Amino acid sequence: MNATTLHSWAPRSLSLLRIIVGLTFLEHGLQKFLGFPPGEHAGSGLALDNLGAYAGIVELIAGALVALGLFTRPAAFFASGTMAVAYWYAHGSQNFFPVNNGGDAAILYCFVFLYLVFAGPGPWSIDAMRGARNDAV
Numbered sequence: 001m002n003a004t005t006l007h008s009w010a011p012r013s014l015s016l017l018r019i020i021v022g023l024t025f026l027e028h029g030l031q032k033f034l035g036f037p038p039g040e041h042a043g044s045g046l047a048l049d050n051l052g053a054y055a056g057i058v059e060l061i062a063g064a065l066v067a068l069g070l071f072t073r074p075a076a077f078f079a080s081g082t083m084a085v086a087y088w089y090a091h092g093s094q095n096f097f098p099v100n101n102g103g104d105a106a107i108l109y110c111f112v113f114l115y116l117v118f119a120g121p122g123p124w125s126i127d128a129m130r131g132a133r134n135d136a137v
Contacts, residue, residue: 015069015122021112022067025079029059051089058082066116069125073117080113 030036032045033056045056058079065075083106091103098104121127 011123013122014119015124017112018069018072018116018121018125019067021109021116022063022065024063025059025109026063026067029056029061029063032056033060051086055082055086062113066113069121069127072121072125072127076113076116080110080117083107083110083113 027037028041029045031039031042032053033043035042041052044050045053047053062075062079062082065071066079087098087103087106087110091098091101091106095101098107
């Protein structure tokens with residue numbers, strides 16, 4: 001493949017990145033509130049008595065919006081900020097290194113969402129269909 005062919009796929013790759021990140025983020029919220037998929041945090045958001053539950057609300061709403069490509073930039077901005085707070089509150093105080101404090105996912109989500117704030121949703125999105133692809137946050 002030459003650079004021109006690769007470059008022509010960049011917008012579609014952006015859409016794929018957005019969809020996958022949105023769906024995996026949504027999965028965290030689904031686990032906290034619906035218990036699916038089963039796991040360590042299944043059902044942990046139901047009581048709304050911990051910060052993880054409130055993060056779960058963001059994961060549900062922002063994850064769905066980002067996956068659909070609807071209001072992508074504001075949803076990604078909010079999700080990025082939530083993951084920055086989650087990293088410093090839950091992980092950063094345990095150890096400086098993300099590999100040791102379990103904060104790898106929070107950092108990656110934070111910066112991928114931040115990238116989406118600036119890059120937009122890509123062509124395979126509701127925002128693009130609505131003509132809002134180039135709107136500012």
